[in-house]
Amino acid sequence: MTPITVRVDGASYTDDVEPRTLLVHYLREQLGKVGTVVGCDTSNCGACTVHLDGEAVKSCTVLAVQADGSEVTTIEGVAGGAGLHPVQKAFHEMHGLQCGYCTPGMIMASIDLLKDNPDPSDDEVREGIEGNLCRCTGYQNIVRAVRHAAAEMRGGANGVPSGSVSPAVVDTAAAPHVAVQS
Amino acid sequence: MIPAPFAYARPTTVEEALQAIADCGEDVKVLAGGQSLIPVMRLRLAAPETVVDLGKVAGLRGVRDDGDAIVIGAMTTHSDVLADPLVAEHAPLIAEATGTVADRQVRHRGTFGGALVHADPAGDLPAVALALDAEFVVAGQSGRRTVPAGEFFVDYLTTAVGEGELLVEVRVPKYTGWSMRYEKFNRVAQAWSIVAVAAAVRREDGRIAEARVGLTNMGPTPLRARQVEEALAGAEATAEAVAAAAERAAEGTDPTSDLNAQADYRQHLAKVLTRRAVSTAAGL
Numbered sequence: 438m439t440p441i442t443v444r445v446d447g448a449s450y451t452d453d454v455e456p457r458t459l460l461v462h463y464l465r466e467q468l469g470k471v472g473t474v475v476g477c478d479t480s481n482c483g484a485c486t487v488h489l490d491g492e493a494v495k496s497c498t499v500l501a502v503q504a505d506g507s508e509v510t511t512i513e514g515v516a517g518g519a520g521l522h523p524v525q526k527a528f529h530e531m532h533g534l535q536c537g538y539c540t541p542g543m544i545m546a547s548i549d550l551l552k553d554n555p556d557p558s559d560d561e562v563r564e565g566i567e568g569n570l571c572r573c574t575g576y577q578n579i580v581r582a583v584r585h586a587a588a589e590m591r592g593g594a595n596g597v598p599s600g601s602v603s604p605a606v607v608d609t610a611a612a613p614h615v616a617v618q619s
Numbered sequence: 620m621i622p623a624p625f626a627y628a629r630p631t632t633v634e635e636a637l638q639a640i641a642d643c644g645e646d647v648k649v650l651a652g653g654q655s656l657i658p659v660m661r662l663r664l665a666a667p668e669t670v671v672d673l674g675k676v677a678g679l680r681g682v683r684d685d686g687d688a689i690v691i692g693a694m695t696t697h698s699d700v701l702a703d704p705l706v707a708e709h710a711p712l713i714a715e716a717t718g719t720v721a722d723r724q725v726r727h728r729g730t731f732g733g734a735l736v737h738a739d740p741a742g743d744l745p746a747v748a749l750a751l752d753a754e755f756v757v758a759g760q761s762g763r764r765t766v767p768a769g770e771f772f773v774d775y776l777t778t779a780v781g782e783g784e785l786l787v788e789v790r791v792p793k794y795t796g797w798s799m800r801y802e803k804f805n806r807v808a809q810a811w812s813i814v815a816v817a818a819a820v821r822r823e824d825g826r827i828a829e830a831r832v833g834l835t836n837m838g839p840t841p842l843r844a845r846q847v848e849e850a851l852a853g854a855e856a857t858a859e860a861v862a863a864a865a866e867r868a869a870e871g872t873d874p875t876s877d878l879n880a881q882a883d884y885r886q887h888l889a890k891v892l893t894r895r896a897v898s899t900a901a902g903l
C-alpha cells in the first residue's frame with residue numbers, strides 16, 4: 438500500500454492505496470464519486486474523463502498514486518456548489534445526450550476545450566472532443582451544446598451562438614415528416 | 620480490467636531513479652505518462668514486478684534553448700510540446716505531429732520521451748525525430764551517452780535505451796530557414812497512423828536545396844526516405860519534380876499487413892503522402 442493525499446472536488450483525502458489502483462476506481466470505490474464512469478478497457482472512450490490539476494485526463498489511464506499531491510475535479514464537483522455548470526446546462530437544454538453514459542466525460546472534456554478555445558467552430562469542437570465516444574447521439578447535439586455553452590460563458594447575446602437554433606427546429610428541418618409537437 | 624499487482628517506486632532525482640531500477644532486478648518498467656504502459660498493463664499484456672514512476676523526478680520536464688539546438692526533456696508532455704514557443708520556432712514539425720497524437724486527454728499525460736522510447740512503428744514522433752536528426756541523451760549508472768537518431772530505433776518497440784538506462788532529454792538542431800509538414804493518414808479520430816510522412820525542406824532560389832523525409836509505419840522502425848531526399852537535393856521546386864522524387868518513397872521499406880492496410884497499399888500511401896508533405900513544406 439502507498440499513502441496518497443489528494444484534493445477531490447474541494448475536499449482533501451489521505452488514503453492508502455494499492456499502487457495498481459486506477460484513479461477512476463479510487464474515485465468511485467473509495468470516495469464514492471460514482472458520477473465518473475468507466476466505458477472501455479482500452480483508453481479510448483473518454484467516459485472516465487476528470488480534471489487533474491486543471492487538465493482533462495482519462496482517469497482509467499492514471500494510477501491513483503500518480504495523483505498524489507494533486508487536485509482532481511470530477512463531474513460531481515464541476516459546478517462548484519449548487520446548480521449546474523454552463524456546460525452541464527447546455528447539454529440539458531440542447532439535448533446533448535440520450536442514455537447519458539458518455540455525458541460526464543463529454544462535459545469534462547468540453548470544459549477543458551473551452552478553457553483553451555472559448556469560441557470553437559463546429560470542427561474545432563469535434564476535434565477537441567475526439568477522445569470521447571458517444572454511442573447514441575450522433576454527436577450533432579453535443580456539438581451544439583458545447584457551442585451554446587461557449588457563447589453563454591463568453592457572455593454573448595442571450596447565450597446563443599450566431600446561427601444556433603434549437604434542436605427541435607433543426608431536427609424537424611432535417612426530417613420534415615416528423616410532426617412538431619407543441 | 621486493472622493491472623496485476625506490482626511494487627512501486629517514486630524517485631525524485633535521475634540518480635535515485637537509476638538506483639531504483641538497478642535495485643529491482645530484471646522485471647522493472649519505467650512509468651512516464653503511462654499512456655502506453657497503463658493500457659498494456661490493464662490488458663495484462665505487461666505485468667512488471669516493479670514500476671518506477673518518473674512523475675516526480677525533477678529536471679526532466681520542459682524545453683530549453685541550447686545555442687544551435689533546442690533540448691526537450693523526456694518528461695515534457697505532448698501538450699507542453701504543443702504550447703512551447705521554442706518548438707514552434709525551431710522545429711514546428713514536432714508540434715504538428717504531436718497535435719495528431721491521440722486526443723487532448725492523452726496529450727495532457729503522454730510524454731515526448733515516452734513516445735520515443737516506446738517506439739511503436741505507428742507512433743508519430745519517432746519518424747519526426749529521425750527526419751530532424753535528433754540526438755538522444757541516455758543516462759545510466761556509469762554516466763550519460765548521446766545516441767544519434769539513426770542508431771536509436773533498433774527494432775520493433777526496441778530502442779538503444781538499454782536495461783537500467785533512462786532517456787533524459789532529446790536535442791533537436793534548430794532548423795532556421797526550413798519549412799516542414801507532417802502528413803498523417805488514419806481513418807477515425809484518435810487513431811494511430813496507417814502511414815505518415817514527416818518532411819522538412821530548405822528552399823534556395825527556386826530550388827530545393829535540402830530535404831529530409833521520415834516515414835511512419837513503413838517497417839518495424841521509423842525510416843528515412845533517403846532516395847527521395849537525394850532526388851530532391853538541388854531539384855527545381857516544382858510539383859513535377861516533387862512528384863517524381865516521391866515515387867521513390869517506398870524503396871527499401873518493409874511495411875506490415877494488418878487489419879488497417881495491406882503492405883502494398885501502405886507503399887502506395889507512402890508515395891502519395893510524401894508528395895503531399897514535401898509539396899506543402901516546399902510551398903507548392
Ligand SMILES: Cc1cc2nc3c(=O)[nH]c(=O)nc-3n(C[C@H](O)[C@H](O)[C@H](O)COP(=O)(O)OP(=O)(O)OC[C@H]3O[C@@H](n4cnc5c(N)ncnc54)[C@H](O)[C@@H]3O)c2cc1C
Binds near residue numbers: 786
Ligand atoms: C487512446 C490512445 C491513442 C493514442 N494515439 C497515438 C497516436 O495517434 N500517435 C502516437 O504517436 N501515439 C499515440 N498514443 C500513445 C501516446 O503517444 C503515448 O503518450 C506514448 O506512446 C507513450 O508516452 P508515455 O509518456 O505515456 O509513456 P509510458 O506509457 O509511461 O511508457 C511507454 C514506454 O516507454 C518507457 N519509457 C517511458 N519514458 C521513458 C524514459 N524516459 N526512459 C526510459 N524508458 C521510458 C516505459 O517503460 C514504457 O515501456 C495513443 C495512446 C492512447 C491511450
Ligand code: FES
Binds near residue numbers: 477479495497498
Ligand atoms: S474508461 Fe474508456 S477511456 Fe477511460
Ligand code: FES
Binds near residue numbers: 535537539
Ligand atoms: S448519450 Fe449514450 S453514449 Fe452518449
